[in-house]
Amino acid sequence: MNQIVEVINLRKVFGENTAVRDASFTVTEGICFGLLGPNGAGKTTTMEIVEDIIAATSGEILYQGQPRGASFREEIGIQFQHTSLLNFLSVEETLISFHKLYQQPEDLEYLIQLCDLHPILKQRNNQLSGGQLQRLMLALALINRPRLVFLDEPSTGLDPQSRRNLWDIVRTIKAEGKTIIMTTHSMEEAEYLCDEVAIMDMGSIIAWDTPARLIQTHCQGSSILLPESAFKMSLDALPFSWKRRDKTIVLKTAQVQEGLTKLLSLDIDLTEMTVHSPNLEDVFLYLTGKKLRD
Numbered sequence: 082m083n084q085i086v087e088v089i090n091l092r093k094v095f096g097e098n099t100a101v102r103d104a105s106f107t108v109t110e111g112i113c114f115g116l117l118g119p120n121g122a123g124k125t126t127t128m129e130i131v132e133d134i135i136a137a138t139s140g141e142i143l144y145q146g147q148p149r150g151a152s153f154r155e156e157i158g159i160q161f162q163h164t165s166l167l168n169f170l171s172v173e174e175t176l177i178s179f180h181k182l183y184q185q186p187e188d189l190e191y192l193i194q195l196c197d198l199h200p201i202l203k204q205r206n207n208q209l210s211g212g213q214l215q216r217l218m219l220a221l222a223l224i225n226r227p228r229l230v231f232l233d234e235p236s237t238g239l240d241p242q243s244r245r246n247l248w249d250i251v252r253t254i255k256a257e258g259k260t261i262i263m264t265t266h267s268m269e270e271a272e273y274l275c276d277e278v279a280i281m282d283m284g285s286i287i288a289w290d291t292p293a294r295l296i297q298t299h300c301q302g303s304s305i306l307l308p309e310s311a312f313k314m315s316l317d318a319l320p321f322s323w324k325r326r327d328k329t330i331v332l333k334t335a336q337v338q339e340g341l342t343k344l345l346s347l348d349i350d351l352t353e354m355t356v357h358s359p360n361l362e363d364v365f366l367y368l369t370g371k372k373l374r375d
Contacts, residue, residue, distance in 0.1 A: 091140035102284035118281035158227035212243025268362035300359035
């Protein structure tokens with residue numbers, strides 16, 4: 082498959098601070114690519130450089146194998162995390178206004194249906210809930226028929242239902258062949274939507290792969306969690322590596338089935354057992370040592 086974006090040795094310096102340090106990655110056409118990292122990692126700066134909003138100090142950005150030309154901004158859509166719209170305009174008026182900015186815009190009725198905007202067309206922009214506003218912003222990002230769509234924290238602050246609804250829309254536009262580059266603090270969102278993710282820390286790309294391969298590479302095995310009261314034997318006699326977390330014992334096992342068989346043979350009460358399989362958040366914490374919003 083073709084590479085739609087290539088980022089080569091990207092570097093950005095603000096005064097004495099280096100925000101991005103020789104970052105390199107490629108984005109294959111038609112996938113959803115996630116750029117993850119704790120606050121201050123450099124991901125927003127990297128996104129803004131790729132979007133052609135700010136200039137790099139050094140490095141190169143290629144779009145479809147060539148330096149970005151005048152047509153680049155016409156062929157991308159951006160959903161910013163924070164955008165101000167005119168309060169006195171309705172959703173319908175906003176869509177029509179943006180629609181007139183482009184020579185070959187997307188069909189408005191298609192966007193209205195895709196983003197479920199029919200029920201709110203007559204509402205003013207300042208009357209929208211968080212989920213409604215995000216759906217409108219996504220429609221505006223798609224209004225110029227972009228080949229490449231940038232999403233900056235698309236579901237921040239949304240309730241679970243609104244978040245899932247937005248995810249479904251994102252998956253739909255990816256299925257139509259658009260390429261998506263997104264930042265997110267939600268590891269669940271990244272696992273659900275992204276075909277590949279790159280994790281940044283201290284301005285550098287420290288890992289880049291599919292979510293499944295990142296988990297397999299960095300966080301093998303599973304954990305079995307049991308209250309300390311479930312054990313009637315010395316914990317040192319357990320055939321597992323383990324650690325105490327408050328009043329909970331966390332046991333590490335390569336295979337859950339094998340671990341459960343051993344626990345049953347030791348006549349340990351499993352009533353309050355919890356099994357945790359590694360996920361992308363475990364990878365993130367393992368690689369960065371930081372919580373998502375540090």
